[in-house]
Amino acid sequence: MAEQLVELNVTGMHCNNCAMSIHKLLEKKGFQNVLVSFASEEVKFSTADSAVLPQVIKDIENLGFKVVDDAHPIATPFYDKVENKLIFCALFTAPLLLHMLFPWHLLHNPLLQLTLCLPVFLVGCQHFGKSAFSSVKNGVPNMDVLIFIGSSSAFIYSLVGTFQHLGESYLFYETCATIITLVLLGNVLEKRSVNQTTSAVKDLMKFQQVNANRVINGGIEIISASAVETGNILLVNEGDQVPVDGEVLSGDALVNEATITGESIPVNKSKYSTVIGGTIVHQGNLKIMATKVGSNSLLSQIIDLMKKAQAAKPPVQKLGDKVASIFVPIVILIALLTFVITYFATDAGAQRAMMNAIAVLVISCPCAMGLATPTAVMVGLGRAAKNGILIKGGDTIEAVANTKYVLFDKTGTLTTGKFSINDIKAANGSDIELIRGAITAIEERSNHPIAKSLVTGLQGQPQQKVILMSATEEKGLGMRAEDIEGNNYFLGTAKQKTDDNFNLSLYRNQILIAQISVDDTIKPDAAKLIATLKKMGITPILLSGDKKSRCASVAKILGIEDVHAEMLPEDKLKVVDIYREKGKTIMIGDGINDAPALTQADVGVSMNDASHIAIQSASVILLNTDLQSVVKFLQISRHTLLTIKQNLFWAFAYNIIAIPVAAMGFLNPMVGALAMAFSDVIVIGNSLRLKIKKVH
CATH class of the missing domain: 3.30.70.100 (Alpha-Beta Plaits)
Known part of the structure; x- marks a missing residue:
């Protein structure tokens, strides 16, 4: 199943x-x-x-x-909001702490201290006790067990001292109340901090909560974007947000796609252009037909990807998870040993033994270990998303840390993907107008960048109209088609040796009738990317289905030494496996012909067509065409992993140092509770630095 x-x-x-x-x-x-x-x-x-x-x-x-x-x-009931619980407890805890500062007789009265502490203790029982009891019952003891035992021990110890009139040395109501109040403070700070780490997803979700102008019966109906159905005609005015993915039916506008692609320069949209939900119309007006709505829209897929990414744990987190899973029982055992050793092996007495044991309980903080990885991953993924980089999981971030090889597809990756026809050579006296007509008819059925360029390049030139009955794409090879007269065509790369200057061949009924020379330009920042990768100690590889001469020419210009040309999709898989045996390998391609190789590599990065196959096949999707996104992706990944390691170090170091210090009696339980509360905030704060720190 x-x-x-x-x-x-x-x-x-x-x-x-x-x-x-x-x-x-x-x-x-x-x-x-x-x-x-x-x-x-x-x-x-x-x-x-x-x-x-x-x-x-x-x-x-x-x-x-x-x-x-x-x-x-x-909304959460007023009495159940952790912020309100904190305020309530703080009002009762403050007078309890005053007795430590002022010699006022009233504040030292045991019954008054009990009266002030009792409401706080009851809140603690409701907030921590219920969770602690349930977690123990289900065999997964959590941090609340330590807080509940620590605060309850102080309360019961003080209660006995009060009713047996044992004196002030047995009264620790302020310790009980302060532990509960400070841990509640830690909860509030933690929730607010973690809310900041998830802000990238929440920011994107806001773009879904807009209205749309639906054109119906000649009028305009304002509806929620969530109510838009496929095929609806929508009007998007200047300043409006595009509510869903669609195709432009009429109009002309500049659309800011920065929210989705990270590209700050507005893109011109006109008839037949596609628009993405969540982008903003800067100038002009558009009438669009909704093509992808709800969970099928690109924005919804991005949000879903980012949520799923948070679930993919980096291997580095496994150590933290293992320690956290056995942490609570170990801490309780250490606290018991602390009490026994302090009471029986020293002259400190029951009071000091109890305080040392309570300090051990409240200073311990598995929360910091639990937060160390996910907070850093959330912030790292969010920063990447705001730069137009979709990373599918925390495990991907660690996989790129020690990358040795980056394999590039050529067309649309290192080159612009915008082609021009240099020359068409008719074979055996074939009719050039028939050739042009056949090329146009066949390539109109394909979404490949070369196909679109061929159709555009032949517009306005004399050609004989060819009407096709069918056309199918053979990935990595080309297009096969049949016209209404029963003639079979093949347009694509040829297996037989042809002139190296011509990279496409057109066959009619298995007879070569034309060779086409098509070329595209190298992206302006490609050379800079290759040089940067080399400085980072990463070897760039060119892996392409194009001819050897063209691949060699591009490789020479960019400074790539290792070239694998004329590769079919299955050939690319074998090459990826060879490099993976030597070290961590990233494959960067267009997500269509390269889909198998993207899946096979340690990390697959799609440079193109982010709304289709790339989302399924690649681990990382670069929503803009700027090659510096590759460097930015590597930098953000490395700094995210560095932050995770820093967080885990501080979380472990904190406990390794704090627990023995508390056990030896050098730490007051109240100070321990304060330190415990802020250890979480320190870890989260270090993660939040990723939002603004310079990555290089």
């Missing part, structure tokens, strides 16, 4: 810790491609058996969360 992706909307997640609980639960049940985002309240996983869904929902709700049907549920 085929795997299917399940998407759930889950409310009640307050921090990454909550998301980790659900993540562990689903992984424990054996589900694949698990993605849990507390910021967007989304849970996704793959399963081959949809019958398990009701039980999965029940298990998630047993953890203390709520699965809702609506993707945009009603």
Whole structure:
């Protein structure tokens, strides 16, 4: 049975810790491609058996969360907002802390301290206790277990001291309240910070929430973009956002496509041009026919790709996940050992032993380890997207870190893809007008850049009209066609040896009737790209289906030494495998003829036709034609991986240093709670630097 992706909307997640609980639960049940985002309240996983869904929902709700049907549920109740819980607890915690600063008798009264602490403790029980109990019951103990045990220990210890009149040395109500308040503060800061890391997806989603002007019965009807159907005629005025993907029926306009492609210069659109939903009409007006709506639109596919990308974990995260999964039981064991050793091996007494154990519990922070990778990946993917680079997953980012070879297709990648006909040589006295007519008729049926250039180049020239019954494309070879008189045509690269100056051949009934010389120009920044790759220690390779002479000419101009010419799609696969055995390999192509090679390489990068086969075959899609996007992609990937490693280092180092310090009694539990809360923010802050830092 085929795997299917399940998407759930889950409310009640307050921090990454909550998301980790659900993540562990689903992984424990054996589900694949698990993605849990507390910021967007989304849970996704793959399963081959949809019958398990009701039980999965029940298990998630047993953890203390709520699965809702609506993707945009009603607002969180006032009392359940973590920000409001923080304010409530802070109002009661502040007077408790004042007794440490002022010798006012009233503030030192045990019953008053109990009265101030009790509401905070009850909020802590509701917020952390329920989650802690559910996570233990389901066999996936989370961070809330440590917070609940730590705060409860301080509260119960103080309660015993109060009712047995043991004196001030047994009163730690402020410790209990401060732990809960500071961890709530950490939750608030964490949620706000993570919201910033997911801003790229949210910014794109805003472009879907617009209205459209639908032309109906001679009038204009304003509807939501989500209500547009394929075939609807829409009017897009100057300053409007194009609501869906479509084809221009009439009008002339400059359209800013920066939101999708990262290209800042507006593109001219006229009849037969395609427009992309989410782009802005800068100047002019267009009447378009909707061709792709809803989940089929390019914008929706980009958003879906970015969401799925967050689920693809880099291998570097596996270490963090393993440690986090066994972290809570280990910390509880260390806390117990701390209490026992401090109480029995020293003269510190029960009070000091209890405080040291509580400090160990609250200083520990698996949240930082859990946040280290996904926050960096989210920011890295977002920055790449804003530069017109779609990266399909965090695993791709790590795969390019040690790249040794970059294999380039030639046409449309290193060259512009805009061709011109240099010459047509008629063979055996064939009629040149028939040749032109046949070329036009055949290439009108193809979307290949060469085909479009041939049709454009022959416009206005005398030609005999050829009417075709059928035409089929043979990838990597050319086009086959049959006209209404039963004549068979083949237009494409020829297996038999022909003049090297001519790279296309036209056959009629298996007889060569013409050779065509077609050439395109090298992109102006291609040489700079090749030079940059060499400086980065990466070997550029030219891998093309074009003739050896043309490939050699382009390679010489650009400074590429390794050339593989006249390659069919299956030949390209073999070449990719050869280089993969030598080191990490990136393949850059147009996503159509190169689709198998793009899939086979360690990382496939599509330079062209981002709305079609590229989205399925490539790991990375460059939405603009600027070759510097390749360098930008490598730079962002390397800096994202560097940020992940920095985050994991700080998360591990923090715990390795903090836990022994707390166990030896050098750390007050309240200071520990504050440090724990801000360790998450430090990791997230380091990730957010990726938004603005210079990558080189």
